[in-house]
Amino acid sequence: MSVLVLVEHEGxxxxxxxxxxxxxxxxxxxxVALVAGDGADARAAADAAATIAGVEKVLLAADAAYANQLAENIAPLVVSLMAEHDAFLAPATTTGKNIAPRVAALLDVMQISEITSVEGPKTFTRPIYAGNAIATVESRDAKLVITVRGTSFAKADAAGGSASVEEVTAGGDAGLSSFVSLEASKNERPELTSAGVVVSGGRALKDAETFEQYIVPLADKLGAAVGASRAAVDAGYISNDHQVGQTGKIVAPELYIAVGISGAIQHLAGMKDSKLIVAINKDEDAPIFQIADIGLVADLFEAVPELTGKI
Structure with missing residues (x-):
């Protein structure tokens, strides 16, 4: 079985x-890794993909239409390559979730979303019911279209590979969408989904200023990424790109510190695979304590500054 993997790249x-x-x-x-982009950045990304351990070949589609990773342009490109491949895999990220369903629709197959393990050539496990159950699914389609939950698989070594890079004919602009502008938030902290330590705050932090006052210093001391519950994001404490949960980002760091988070099912679905979970909450009956490895029943406004000061 030949497998085509979408390479997400930037700069x-x-x-x-x-x-x-x-x-x-x-x-x-x-x-086989697919790099779709434009100019020197695409070439550099293809060369970087060629060094990933386990990659046997890199396909480079260089065209201005792929400069901004528009799904409407990349999906037809993937479909044109699927004649020579049996499966298409993409990360379960914003980009992957935008492209994969379009590929599945064009191929007229069912997509298998957010797999957590590979059990056989066409058999996989994936979470359902906000992660409260794991389903084993088997595809009968001739072609597979799959998104992968990255926190469930070890990362391939980014160095050590020596794959060849082959240019493929690009399909060009499909004319269905156009790139207007990008407003990206700049963050000097680690990326939330790949950080080794995450400090998250909940609605108990009252407002954006309090969130900044208590969560950020602790995260800075630990070199951690900053996360938040959906309630905190909805209340405007922090932007939604920091949201952890079923409708946010899925994380599995070595250390996850939940501050003032009650532990709604939606939030737990996004972080319960963390290696060590520390919860700080004054409500001893909060659901977060059911999955926490270390629980501190205390007022966060006293406990967090004390913890920050001792680090």
């Missing part, structure tokens, strides 16, 4: 979200 570098997808793909068969 000529391969994003870490791609690495666990390569690991998942390698369990199915030989891995």
């Amino acid at each position: 000529g570098a391969v994003k870490e979200a791609t690495l666990p997808v390569v690991t998942a793909a390698a369990a199915l068969g030989p891995v």
